[in-house]
Amino acid sequence: AQSVTQPDIHITVSEGASLELRCNYSYGATPYLFWYVQSPGQGLQLLLKYFSGDTLVQGIKGFEAEFKRSQSSFNLRKPSVHWSDAAEYFCAVGGAGGGADGLTFGKGTHLIIQP
Amino acid sequence: EADIYQTPRYLVIGTGKKITLECSQTMGHDKMYWYQQDPGMELHLIHYSYGVNSTEKGDLSSESTVSRIRTEHFPLTLESARPSHTSQYLCASSAHRWGFYEQYFGPGTRLTVT
Numbered sequence: 573a574q575s576v577t578q579p580d581i582h583i584t585v586s587e588g589a590s591l592e593l594r595c596n597y598s599y600g601a602t603p604y605l606f607w608y609v610q611s612p613g614q615g616l617q618l619l620l621k622y623f624s625g626d627t628l629v630q631g632i633k634g635f636e637a638e639f640k641r642s643q644s645s646f647n648l649r650k651p652s653v654h655w656s657d658a659a660e661y662f663c664a665v666g667g668a669g670g671g672a673d674g675l676t677f678g679k680g681t682h683l684i685i686q687p
Numbered sequence: 688e689a690d691i692y693q694t695p696r697y698l699v700i701g702t703g704k705k706i707t708l709e710c711s712q713t714m715g716h717d718k719m720y721w722y723q724q725d726p727g728m729e730l731h732l733i734h735y736s737y738g739v740n741s742t743e744k745g746d747l748s749s750e751s752t753v754s755r756i757r758t759e760h761f762p763l764t765l766e767s768a769r770p771s772h773t774s775q776y777l778c779a780s781s782a783h784r785w786g787f788y789e790q791y792f793g794p795g796t797r798l799t800v801t
Contacts, residue, residue, distance in 0.1 A: 576729075606789060608792070613795075613797070614794055614795070615691075615693075615777055615792040615793050615794040615795045616730075616777065616779075616792040617792070618789055618790075618791065662729065662730070666790075674720055674722075674732035674735055674745055674746065675730070675732070675790060676746075677729040677730045677731075678729060679728060679729045680727075680728075680729060
């Protein structure tokens with residue numbers, strides 16, 4: 573069965589500092605990987621996705637992620653965070669291997685921005 | 688980007704009531720999904736649909752039911768609400784019946800059953 577692990581429940585970063593959120597997945601076939609962001613009381617917004625090709629993918633709001641098959645990881649990065657980046661971040665995996673084509677989500681990482 | 692609408696955004700209701708959570712999308716997407724998210728937890732798939740007249744149960748067992756009579760509409764119904772149904776319910780859609788595409792989410796309905 574597919575699974576996603578986000579080892580950091582909370583991360584605190586100073587405004588302007590760099591950010592890396594970790595994500596490890598388990599999936600039997602070629603994974604489709606996603607990062608979503610959720611602000612309080614809101615739905616999920618897609619930040620970026622990886623289906624194939626270049627393992628470094630660019631997303632919205634200055635985020636990027638790197639797919640490393642050997643490490644089963646898909647870490648999210650941003651060179652300089654802004655206070656508006658404070659939110660919950662979810663990594664997800666999906667693909668044609670699953671019957672529902674639904675996504676399997678990690679438990680999320682809560683990002684706190686210090687002034 | 689898909690436009691997905693969910694109503695109501697917040698609902699507080701008593702035990703035993705019947706409720707329907709509405710979800711509509713305007714992009715003509717074939718696939719639609721319902722996820723359940725408890726506070727501070729990950730999302731779990733409870734229902735999905737490949738298109739009109741298609742409904743399937745997801746990974747997480749749920750007492751709710753869904754219907755798909757029109758492409759753009761995917762309502763979720765609880766015949767008799769219970770406090771254990773208190774959660775956030777998120778609707779999503781993705782393009783095309785076949786293949787795998789990214790999912791776009793609505794704003795969610797936060798349900799509280801007293």
